[in-house]
Structures are given as structure tokens and as C-alpha cells.
Amino acid sequence: MADRRVPEHTDQRLTRSVPRRSNNGSRRSTDPHSLLERATALRAVLSGSPQVVVSGGLGCGRTALVRAALARSSTQVASATAVPSERTVPFGIAHQLAPRLSLTRPTLVAVDDVQHADPESVAFLVWLRRFPNVRVVVTHSAADSPHRAGLSTWEQVWLRPLSPDADPELHVLSGGNPALLAALRDDGGKVGPAARRTLLDLLRGTDSALFDVACGLAVLGPHTALLSALTERHQAAVTALTSTLADSGLLDGGRFRLPGAAEILLGALPRVQAVALHERAAMLLHNAGAPDTAVAAHCVAAQTVGEQVGGTAMLRRAARSATSGLAAESLRLALRACDPADAQAVRLELGQVLWRTDPAAAARTLLPCSGLDPAVLRARWWQGDFSLGLPDRRPAELSLCHEFITGRELLPVNPEAVLQRQHADSAPEALVQALRQVGPARFEHWLTVLERQAVEPTLRALLGCVRAEDAWRRGDVVATAAFAEAALAGLSTDGWGVVIGLPLRFTLLANAALGRETEPHPVPDALFGTAFGPHYRHARGHHHLALNRPHAALDDFTACDDRLGVAEARLALGQLKPAKALLEEEITSTADPRTTGIALRLLARTAARTDRPRLLREAVRNLEHAGDRLELSRALADLGHDRRDRGALAEARLLGRRAGRESGLPGEPGAAEGVLSAAERKVAALAAAGHSNREIGRRLCVTVSTVEQHLTRVYRKLEVAGRNDLPRELLTR
Incomplete structure (x- = not known):
């Protein structure tokens, strides 16, 4: 007896209520939009012409769709599924259907x-049309088959990809293909295992020609005009198979919609086949006069290059206009394949390319080279x-470059002229040094201008340092x-080398001003022999x-x-x-x-009470006048404390508020826990409890001067004029 059920198919998931996961992981029912779009087709199958091809x-x-029709049908059902292995078995499908057929009852x-059915069974299905009680529905793939002409007189129902209304975001990735859309939902809205498996099942579940064409598209990318030559198939057949992919929603203008589809398809091929495809694509592109970068990309993918596609000379030319990643891979391949006499020249070119993205890798490439090449x-x-x-x-x-690292110029340079002449191979450190000048x-x-053009990590990182330097100069902590982080x-x-002292300098300075401890960061010993050494020591001090380590700071x-x-x-040490x-010196x-302003502020701590204002x-x-807002805020805060000590509370409060505004530091009184360092919180809590500076110093085993410094930072961060304005919640911390 034939099985009434249609075998499980990946598309079936769209015909029932499938649990979906929302962005927060909760489960919600599926919008039945996909079935609503198929309502017209479903009516045609159930109550339209007696013979229907879906x-x-x-x-x-x-x-x-057929499964949905079977579930809704009130008549007797006879169903079967054709498989490629039974194409040569005469009446194979007919034998499956016969036990369930009734020529007198509605069926x-x-x-x-049906494209996989044997010819005799197809003729049997056509013969059934003479029985008015029998409705015949068959499904047929988009690819052509010998049976399409024989079924051409039947009512044709064509299922297109779903509209984007149900799920616009996933429609961009799936093209509305129901099977792929369901897989993306299973993957949580991104390309995951289900989507990768579904794509391969769709393409490999048909005849090999379609999969070959899909792999050809994956290899060629935008160069689809060469698809017929690459797959060695007639252009009409390639056009028909490509149309099948487009009709399925998988292609958009000759390219796969699903991100990473090319990698998924080529990854499913044996390595030998994938290499052969790339080698053939490189040859076809070279003969067609395609850009060197397009040919080089396939040579890199195959990890082979021959003289028939231009050899290492082509790879070196391609590297001059390729992206950094492709340029580096092209030159690595060229270095392996070139004559020994050309090895140093290729190595130098590779080092310059790597410098844009990874100076550590560039150094490993360049250091073995001899001579005084720049x-x-x-x-x-x-x-x-x-x-x-x-x-x-x-x-x-x-x-x-020399001045950037050492602080010493080799010859006078017009920085504006260097910036105007910049190009892809310009040294990032030279551009940054010119910018600083x-x-x-x-x-x-x-x-x-440089930030707009900076797409490589090295230049972007150095420009971040320049931004941090400018922000610190302005006092924007x-x-x-x-910027520094x-x-x-x-x-x-390793990539930073000795230049790591530049971003670390501003990280240390900013974190010190914010009362935060900087994570330990190793620096090379050679750093201290460069221009960055003194600045790094200054920031670390x-x-x-x-962090209340005055002896280390003094060193x-x-x-x-x-x-x-x-x-x-020394003030911190008393x-x-x-x-x-x-300070006077x-x-x-x-x-x-x-x-001068910083020195005067510090000198006030040593002066007599009458001289401090x-x-x-x-x-x-x-x-x-200098424009340093951070140092200005510190001077204003100290002046506010002096005015408070003299009883001018209103003026002290105004100075404290201005100091807070100038500093730009986070400092709402209710946020003390997150703003103050551990040492500052201890001092602030004791001060809020009414202890004098000397008592606080005795309790915490620090000098009175250290207590005063901590309180100065506390007042500035919390935007208060003095200890009388400290928030009471400090006592409970």
C-alpha cells in the first residue's frame, strides 16, 4: 500500500507553525506569511484544473505546497516521490500509486x-486525465527535463521566492528563498550551520550541472561572462542553469546573496578540484585581458603561478594596486616562486605592504635584507x-621617520609638501610626524584628510595617537x-615596537587624571633610547x-x-x-x-598662607592663556580650597563648579564610587567624617601633602568646594 505521506523536505518547515527565536532568545510563533503568499497556488492545486504542474x-x-494540499484534501490520496535512481525502472511510480487509486471515487x-520519474509512469499520469474523479498534481524542478514538453498542456503553477514583507532583514540574505529563510531563522538571523547545510543541499540535491555552474559563479565572482568557458558547457545551458539560481532567489545580479556562499561552495569541493577551478579561471582572465589583481587573486587561491598567466612579474604588478591583504599574499607567493636574484627586491616590496597592517610581520620580513634601503x-x-x-x-x-623615532631630524623638511605628496606607499610614521609639525x-x-584616507591599521593607530596628543594638549582627559586606548x-x-611608548604615554596620563589604574603593559628596553622614552617615564611618574607611589614617581x-x-x-614626600x-628655577x-602656570600652582603649596592666593x-x-583645561581646572580647584579656608564659601563654590566644568571629568556626587580611586575614596571618607588632614595622614600612613593632593582631586571630580560639601554617602562605603 502506498504511503499517503509525502517524504520530509526542508521546505516543509514553512508550512507549519515553527518556533522562532527573537533577538533576546525567547520563542515566538512563526508568522504564517509564507503560506498566505501560497494561497492562490494552493487553491489551484485543490480546486483548479484536474492536472497541475507545480x-x-x-x-x-x-x-x-503539495503537503499542505494533501493535509487539506477531503478525498482519497495517492502519493509518491520520484528519485533519480528509479528513472530506468518502468512504471516505478505507477506501481507505487496503483494500490491507492480508485477510478470511481474522488482521488x-x-x-x-516528477522530473526523476520514468517515462512510462509519466505516460500513466497523462492517461489518468480521462477519469474525471482523478485530480493529478505533480511537482517539477525549475531545471529542464525530458518530461516538461509532455506536461506542457497542464495548468502551470510557478512558485516564486517570498516577498520581503514577512522578514525584510532576512530577505536580504535569502532572497526570499523559503528553505534558506527557514535555515537563517534556525541560525538566529545569521549565516550559521543550518544555512550552510541548506545551501549545499539545495545545490547538490539536483543534477551535477547546476552545482558545477554554482561553483563556477563562486570562483569567477563578477566575471560571469567566462562562466561557459570555465565550466566547459554550452552558453545556452549555462544561461538556463543561472536562471534557475536567480529564480530561486539565490542570485542577485550574478552574485550569491548569501554572505560567504562562495566560500561555502568551494569549501565543499575537494582541494584538487578547487585549485583546478582557480587555475583555469586565472588563465581565462589573463587571456581575456582582465586586471592583474583579478588574475592574482586566483593564483593566490590556488597557491600556484605560471608563466602562462604572467608569472611573478604579474603578481608584483598586481600588488601595487591591490588591497593590502591581496598584495601581501601575492608577494608571498611571488617570493616563493621568484628567481633567487629577485628575492630581496620582492622581500622589500612585501615588507612595505605588510607595514600598512602589521609592522611586526614587516620587520620579520625586512630585517634579513642587507643594505641601507629605507x-x-x-x-x-x-x-x-x-x-x-x-x-x-x-x-x-x-x-x-628618523625624527619620529629619535626626536632628531636628518635634514630640514617641509611637512606640508610631504602631506601633499602622500600616496599608498607613504610611510605612516612620516605622515604622522609631518602632521605634528x-x-x-x-x-x-x-x-x-588623513583620517578619511586611512584604511590600514598602522596609519589609523598612529592617527589615534595624534588625536590623543591633541586632546591632552587641550586638557580633554x-x-x-x-583615543589612546x-x-x-x-x-x-609586537607590532608597536618601541613606538608603543606613544599611546601608552597618553593612556597613563589620562588614567592618572581619571584616578584609574592602567593595566600593566610590557615595553621593550629599546624604548628608553628613543624619543618616546622620556615622555613615557614622565607619564608613568x-x-x-x-596611585600614591611618590618614590617610584620621583625615580x-x-x-x-x-x-x-x-x-x-618631592611635595608628595613632604x-x-x-x-x-x-619650582622657582x-x-x-x-x-x-x-x-609657568603648573609651576606656580605647585609653588603655592610651599608658600606662606598670605602668598597662596x-x-x-x-x-x-x-x-x-595656555588653553590647557585640565591644568586650569586644577589651579581653579586649589584656589577654591584656599578661598574656602578663608571663609569665602560662595566664591569657593563658584570656583569649584568652574573647575569641574573645565576638567571635563565625570563627577556627579552620587557617582563617587565609580569616579574616585581606592586611595581617594579612603581619604574622602575620612574627610567627610570630620578628620583633619594630619589625622588622615596618620591613619593611612601617608604624608599631609599626599592627603592634600588626594583631596584636591576628590573635590575636582565631585565638583565640590571643600570637605564640608563632600557627599554623606562616602561614610557608608
Whole structure:
């Protein structure tokens, strides 16, 4: 007895209520939109012409529609499924149907995949039309078959992909193909195992010709004009098979809609077959005069290159205009295949390409090279190695690279001219150094230009450092931290080399100002022999001060000859006389308003009570002129504390609020736990409880000066004028 049920098909999932997962993981019922779109076709099957052929693209729901018709039919049902292996078995389908057939009672005869049926069974189905009680419904794939002509007089029902109304986002990926749409839903809205398996099942479940054409499309990409030659099939057959894919919603203008479809198809091929396809595609593209980059992409995929497609010369030409990834892979292949005499030249080209994305890999490629080639010198300097000496010819870019690393110029350079002449192979560090040297009026313009063009990680990371440097100069601590941390993450630790001191400098400075501890980060010893060494020590010294490590801070400030830092560290240690001498010497020897303002603010801590207001007001004037908002906020906060101590509470409160605005630091009183460091919270809690600075210092085993510094930062962060305004909730922390 024939089985009434139609065998399970992937499309069946669209004909029933399938649990779906929403974005938050909860289950919800499926919108029956797919069945609603098939309502007209379903009526045609159940009550239309006595003979119906249901056709459509791959996975468009032919089996699903017939299953829905069988479930709704009130008549007797006789169903069967044709399979390719039984095409040569005469009357194979007819024998399956015969036990369930009744020529006197209403009967619905359904045959799935009739294109695989034997000719005798198809003739039997046509013969059944003479019986008015028998309705015959067959499904037929979109691909042609010998039976299509014999069934051409039947009513034709064509199932198209679903409209985007039900699920617009997934429609973009699936093209409305019901089977693929259901698989994407199972994968949570992204291309996962179900979608990959469904795509392969759809394409491999048909004859091999369709799968071959699909793989050809996956290999050729936009060069579909060569598909017939690649697959060695007649153009008319290729056009018909491509139309089948398009009618199924799988293609959009000759390209697969599903992201990663090409990789899925080629990954299903044996490696030998995939390589052969890429080799043939490279040959066809080369003969057709396609760009070198298109030919090189296939050579890289096959990991072979022959003289018939241009050899290593073609790969080197392609690298000049290819993306960094393809350029690097092309040159790696060229390096393996080239003559030994050309190896160093190819290695130099490869190193320059790698420099855009991974300076560590570039260094490994370039360091074995001999001579004083600029690329080799840059790689060595980036690692802190200056042992090779300098070339006789010193281009402007090389001089800027040397100055960026060492702080010493090789020859005068016009930075604006270097920026105007920039091109794809320009050294990122040279462009950044030129940017740092242009005047303030042109800085923002060139920074915007470079950021718009920067698509490679090395230049993007260095420009992030420049943004952090500019933000710190303006006193914008929050922006400094964001830019520095983003830049630091842009390259690996090895990739940064000695230049890691640049982003780390601003990370340490910003975190110190924010009261946050910076995660330990290894730095190479060679860093301290470069221009970044003193700046890194200076930043690390301030970080030590913020964490109440004045002795470590003093060591760093002394090593980098930072008199202001040394003075501040000595103030934290309670060494007022040597600190005062250093500050007075600094004020006398500098004309920089920022340095003068900082020195005056620190000097006020050592001065007599009567002199403090004058020094602090002078510090505020200098820092307003300098434009450093962070240092200005510190001077305003100190002046506010002095005014509070003198009883001028209204003025102190105004100064405290202005200090908070200038600093730009997060500082709502209710957010103390998240803003203050651990040391600052302890000091603030004791101060809020009414303890004097001396009592707090005795309890925490720190100097009175350290307590004052912590309280200064607390007042600034919480935007309060003094200890009387500290939030009471600090007592409960």
C-alpha cells in the first residue's frame, strides 16, 4: 500500500507553525506569511484544473505546497516521490500509486519531483486525465527535463521566492528563498550551520550541472561572462542553469546573496578540484585581458603561478594596486616562486605592504635584507635598532621617520609638501610626524584628510595617537583616554615596537587624571633610547603619583629630567624646600605659560598662607592663556580650597563648579564610587567624617601633602568646594 505521506523536505518547515527565536532568545510563533503568499497556488492545486504542474526555483516550497494540499484534501490520496535512481525502472511510480487509486471515487494523485520519474509512469499520469474523479498534481524542478514538453498542456503553477514583507532583514540574505529563510531563522538571523547545510543541499540535491555552474559563479565572482568557458558547457545551458539560481532567489545580479556562499561552495569541493577551478579561471582572465589583481587573486587561491598567466612579474604588478591583504599574499607567493636574484627586491616590496597592517610581520620580513634601503632602516628604527648607520641619500620621508623615532631630524623638511605628496606607499610614521609639525591652522585640515584616507591599521593607530596628543594638549582627559586606548588596541604589542611608548604615554596620563589604574603593559628596553622614552617615564611618574607611589614617581621624573615632576613628587614626600627651589628655577627659566602656570600652582603649596592666593591667581591666568583645561581646572580647584579656608564659601563654590566644568571629568556626587580611586575614596571618607588632614595622614600612613593632593582631586571630580560639601554617602562605603 502506498504511503499517503509525502517524504520530509526542508521546505516543509514553512508550512507549519515553527518556533522562532527573537533577538533576546525567547520563542515566538512563526508568522504564517509564507503560506498566505501560497494561497492562490494552493487553491489551484485543490480546486483548479484536474492536472497541475507545480514548478519553482530550488527550495521554493513545491513539496511544502503539495503537503499542505494533501493535509487539506477531503478525498482519497495517492502519493509518491520520484528519485533519480528509479528513472530506468518502468512504471516505478505507477506501481507505487496503483494500490491507492480508485477510478470511481474522488482521488488526489500527487507525485513529487516528477522530473526523476520514468517515462512510462509519466505516460500513466497523462492517461489518468480521462477519469474525471482523478485530480493529478505533480511537482517539477525549475531545471529542464525530458518530461516538461509532455506536461506542457497542464495548468502551470510557478512558485516564486517570498516577498520581503514577512522578514525584510532576512530577505536580504535569502532572497526570499523559503528553505534558506527557514535555515537563517534556525541560525538566529545569521549565516550559521543550518544555512550552510541548506545551501549545499539545495545545490547538490539536483543534477551535477547546476552545482558545477554554482561553483563556477563562486570562483569567477563578477566575471560571469567566462562562466561557459570555465565550466566547459554550452552558453545556452549555462544561461538556463543561472536562471534557475536567480529564480530561486539565490542570485542577485550574478552574485550569491548569501554572505560567504562562495566560500561555502568551494569549501565543499575537494582541494584538487578547487585549485583546478582557480587555475583555469586565472588563465581565462589573463587571456581575456582582465586586471592583474583579478588574475592574482586566483593564483593566490590556488597557491600556484605560471608563466602562462604572467608569472611573478604579474603578481608584483598586481600588488601595487591591490588591497593590502591581496598584495601581501601575492608577494608571498611571488617570493616563493621568484628567481633567487629577485628575492630581496620582492622581500622589500612585501615588507612595505605588510607595514600598512602589521609592522611586526614587516620587520620579520625586512630585517634579513642587507643594505641601507629605507624600508629596512625604518623597520630597524621601529625596533629601536640604529646600528646600520644612515644612507648618503636621505629623502624627506626617511628624515621624518628618523625624527619620529629619535626626536632628531636628518635634514630640514617641509611637512606640508610631504602631506601633499602622500600616496599608498607613504610611510605612516612620516605622515604622522609631518602632521605634528604643520601649524595649528592646518593641523585639523590635514588630520581630517588623513583620517578619511586611512584604511590600514598602522596609519589609523598612529592617527589615534595624534588625536590623543591633541586632546591632552587641550586638557580633554576623557577624549585622551578614549583615543589612546583605541590606538593601543589597533596594533599588537609586537607590532608597536618601541613606538608603543606613544599611546601608552597618553593612556597613563589620562588614567592618572581619571584616578584609574592602567593595566600593566610590557615595553621593550629599546624604548628608553628613543624619543618616546622620556615622555613615557614622565607619564608613568604621574601615574605613580596618582596611585600614591611618590618614590617610584620621583625615580621616573629624575630619569627623564622633568623638574616639575620631581618637584611634585618631592611635595608628595613632604620635601618642601627642595621642591620650592626646583619650582622657582623652572619659573625663572621658562617663558611657556603652561609650564609657568603648573609651576606656580605647585609653588603655592610651599608658600606662606598670605602668598597662596596671588600665586594661584597668577597660575590661573597663565593656564587660561595656555588653553590647557585640565591644568586650569586644577589651579581653579586649589584656589577654591584656599578661598574656602578663608571663609569665602560662595566664591569657593563658584570656583569649584568652574573647575569641574573645565576638567571635563565625570563627577556627579552620587557617582563617587565609580569616579574616585581606592586611595581617594579612603581619604574622602575620612574627610567627610570630620578628620583633619594630619589625622588622615596618620591613619593611612601617608604624608599631609599626599592627603592634600588626594583631596584636591576628590573635590575636582565631585565638583565640590571643600570637605564640608563632600557627599554623606562616602561614610557608608
